[in-house]
Amino acid sequence: QQPVQSPQAVILRxxxxxxxNCSSSKALYSVHWYRQKHGEAPVFLMILLKGGEQKGxxxxxxxxxxxxxxxxxxxxxxxxxxxxxxxxxPRRSNxxxxxxxxxxxxxxxx
Amino acid sequence: SQxxxxxxxxxxxxxGSPLSLECTVEGTSNPNLxxxxxxxxxxLQLLFYSVGIGQISSEVPQNLSASRPxxxxxxxxxxxxxLSDSGFYLCAWNSATDTQYFGPGTRLTVL
Numbered sequence: 001q002q003p004v005q006s007p008q009a010v011i012l013r014x015x016x017x018x019x020x021n022c023s024s025s026k027a028l029y030s031v032h033w034y035r036q037k038h039g040e041a042p043v044f045l046m047i048l049l050k051g052g053e054q055k056g057x058x059x060x061x062x063x064x065x066x067x068x069x070x071x072x073x074x075x076x077x078x079x080x081x082x083x084x085x086x087x088x089x090p091r092r093s094n095x096x097x098x099x100x101x102x103x104x105x106x107x108x109x110x
Numbered sequence: 111s112q113x114x115x116x117x118x119x120x121x122x123x124x125x126g127s128p129l130s131l132e133c134t135v136e137g138t139s140n141p142n143l144x145x146x147x148x149x150x151x152x153x154l155q156l157l158f159y160s161v162g163i164g165q166i167s168s169e170v171p172q173n174l175s176a177s178r179p180x181x182x183x184x185x186x187x188x189x190x191x192x193l194s195d196s197g198f199y200l201c202a203w204n205s206a207t208d209t210q211y212f213g214p215g216t217r218l219t220v221l
Contacts, residue, residue: 002153030208041200041212042154087154089210096142096161097169098210100154 001025003090005101012078012108020073020104022088029093031064031071035084036103042087045073058082075106083108112137114213116201122219129174129188131216133201136182142204143184145176146212147197154200160184196220 003024010018022031030049034042048064048071059076071090075082085105089098113136123129135141145157156169158176166176173192177185184201201213 032210034212041215044209044211047207047209089154091208096204097144097156097159099156102153 002099003088003101005086005088005104007104008102009105010107012075012082012106014079014108014110015077016108018075018078018106020075020086020088020106022071022073022090022101024069024090024099026069026090026092028064028066028069028090029095030091031062032089032091032098033062033071033073034087034089034100035082036087037084045086078106078108080108080110082106112203112205112211114201114203114211116199116213116216118216119214120217120219122221123191124221125193126190129186129191129195129218131186131199131201131218133184133186133213134182135203138182138203138205140181143178144202144204144210145184145186146200146202148200149197157186191220193220 003022006021032047033045036042048062050066062073064071085103087100087103089100091098115134142161144159146154147157148154160166160178163178174188196219199216202210204210
C-alpha cells in the first residue's frame with residue numbers, strides 16, 4: 001500500500017523553508033527519501049531508521065516517528081537546486097521492497 | 111565503487127513488438143535488484159524484484175516478465191507491447207546499508 005505524501009506541490013522563493021510529510025498505514029522499519037529532477041532518475045537523499053534523525057544532504061534533514069508511522073523532510077533555506085520531485089519510500093521490516101508515495105513537486109524561484 | 115547500467119537509454123517500439131531491457135550492476139555481489147516503471151508525471155511503480163539468481167517476485171501481473179540469469183544482471187521483457195507500457199523504466203539495487211540506488215533509466219515510447 002502506497003504511503004501518502006503532502007503537500008502534492010509547493011512553490012518557494014530562495015531562502016524559504018518547507019516541510020514534506022509522508023504517512024503510512026503500516027508499521028515501518030525505515031523510510032527512504034529521494035529527489036528526482038525532470039527527465040532523470042531519482043537520487044538517494046537519506047535513510048531514516050527507527051528513532052533516528054539524520055541530516056544527510058545539503059540543508060535537508062528528516063525525522064521519522066515510527067509510532068505514528070510518519071516521516072517528514074525539512075528543506076531549510078531553499079536553493080534553486082532543491083527544485084524537483086521528492087519521493088518517500090517506507091520499508092517494512094519483513095519486506096525487501098520500498099513502497100513509494102506519489103511525490104511532492106518542489107519549485108524554488110529566485 | 112558500485113555502478114548500475116541500463117540500456118538502451120531510449121526506445122521507440124510499435125504496439126505488439128517484443129521488448130528486452132537490460133540492467134547490470136558492477137562492484138557488488140548478490141544484490142537485491144528491482145524494476146520500476148514511472149508513467150509520465152506519476153510516481154514509481156514496483157514491477158519486479160529479485161533476491162538472487164532465478165528468484166523473481168512479481169508485483170504487478172501484466173504482460174511483462176523479468177529474469178535474472180546472472181548475479182548482477184536483471185532483464186525486463188515483454189512478448190507484445192501495449193500502448194500502456196510506455197514510461198520510464200528504472201532498475202535499482204540495494205546496498206548492504208539498505209540504500210536503494212537507481213540506474214539512469216530507459217525511456218520507452220510505444221506507438
